[in-house]
Amino acid sequence: MSIQQPLAERMRPKSIDDYLGQKHLVAKGAVLRNAIESGRIASMILWGPPGVGKTTLAQIISHSLERPFFTLSAVISGVKEVRDVLEKAKHSQFFDSPNPILFIDEIHRFNKSQQDSLLAAVENGTVTLIGATTENPSFEVISPLLSRCQVYVLKSLERSDLHTLIDKALHEDIVLKTMKINIKEEEALMRFSGGDARKMLNVLEIVISAQNPQKPITITNEMVTTTLQENIALYDKGGEQHYDIISAFIKSIRGSDPNAAVYWLARMLEGGEDIKFIARRLLISASEDIGLANPNALLLAQSCFNAISVIGMPEARIILSETTIYLATSPKSNSAYLAIDAALAKVKKEGMLPVPLHLRNAPTKLMEELKYGDGYKYSHDYPGHFVQQDFLPKEIAGTTFWKPADNKREDETKRYMQSLWKDKYNF
Secondary structure, three states: OOOOOOHHHHOOOOOOOOOOOOHHHHOOOOHHHHHHHHOOOOOEEEEOOOOOOHHHHHHHHHHHHOOOEEEEEOOOOOHHHHHHHHHHHHHOOOOOOOOOEEEEEOHHHOOHHHHHHHHHHHHOOOOEEEEEEOOOHHHHOOHHHHOOOEEEEOOOOOHHHHHHHHHHHHHHOOOHHHOOEEEOOOHHHHHHHOOOHHHHHHHHHHHHHOOOOOOOEEEOHHHHHHHHHHHOOOOOOOOHHHHHHHHHHHHHHHOOOHHHHHHHHHHHHHOOOOHHHHHHHHHHHHHHHHHHHOOHHHHHHHHHHHHHHHHOOOOHHHHHHHHHHHHHOOOOOOHHHHHHHHHHHHHHHHOOOOOOHHHOOOOOHHHHHOOOOOOOOOHHHOHHHOOOOOOOOHHHOOOOOOOOOOOHHHHHHHHHHHHHHHHHHOO
């Protein structure tokens, strides 16, 4: 270990017992730890935010199982690099030796052809793949590859984990343990780290490096904030600014301010934010905030996601801007969002109530004898293709989950529903 290495690299744990956080995966008896200790691991995707130990966990697995370890970065590797490393992995196997581990950082950045080039090697056991991603793999990893991998979800580190990390750094690191350092206040360290171990150690190193190492150092919240303002860029897509700016973006759309929404969009684009992340947030906003007041918003947001995935930057900025402005200037409704949450709350409270007999299907004679489907009225047999009947379990009959919001589109829907149901739909 060299003192020239960054603190985060010097503090990288070498064994599963030194690994901080992710107890649901690596504690005694946990699923991934059992797999490691048994010596039998399947290809996997480690999904979680930055700095929670995805790369470290992959290295620990390789070291624990004494397997060759090959790495690729999806940011700089193409199909050629994938094929080259798979060839090296193939030649590293002798007789009955276990297959090597291929670790791919930011696997979500691989395109379809790059991911396709991995399939055969994963399927025939040339390598055990460990992919790391900060993005939902169901969106970013092709189905054939995803089906061959176990997905493990890693969580942001808890405050207690970060506190332990600071303590270990101060007492065990070859550089810091020689210095007199007192953490008087750690709130700012915690806040700027955002549950990211690597960022925590980077921040700690920046703050300490700005002080005189020959004198005792007392770290306060003010010292941390002042030092970082001088040393860290204002936008960090992996940290606190990432969440603050996307929050401001969505709230500007919800608040019908297209100017503010486009400004925060520009901040994200200038900061290098993943355009698919932005487009997914637009999809969510179209459902949660615009909803039934303008159902076309969801269609436009979906078209936006498809278009920017094909086109990429810099032209994608125009499509994102168009969609952002459209959503910000649309009428707003969260009635669908409130309706499903109300229904979920009712399910949790009442349990799984039985489906009324008249709504059940009756594909067998026994079911017919048990009165399945008996009394059901086929709507299209009645005037206007509608007839009143009960569709909820009797225990919650008459419960209202959807309550139309005050906008032109839902006012029309409200009047239509009242014309059908009369007093039953008395919003």
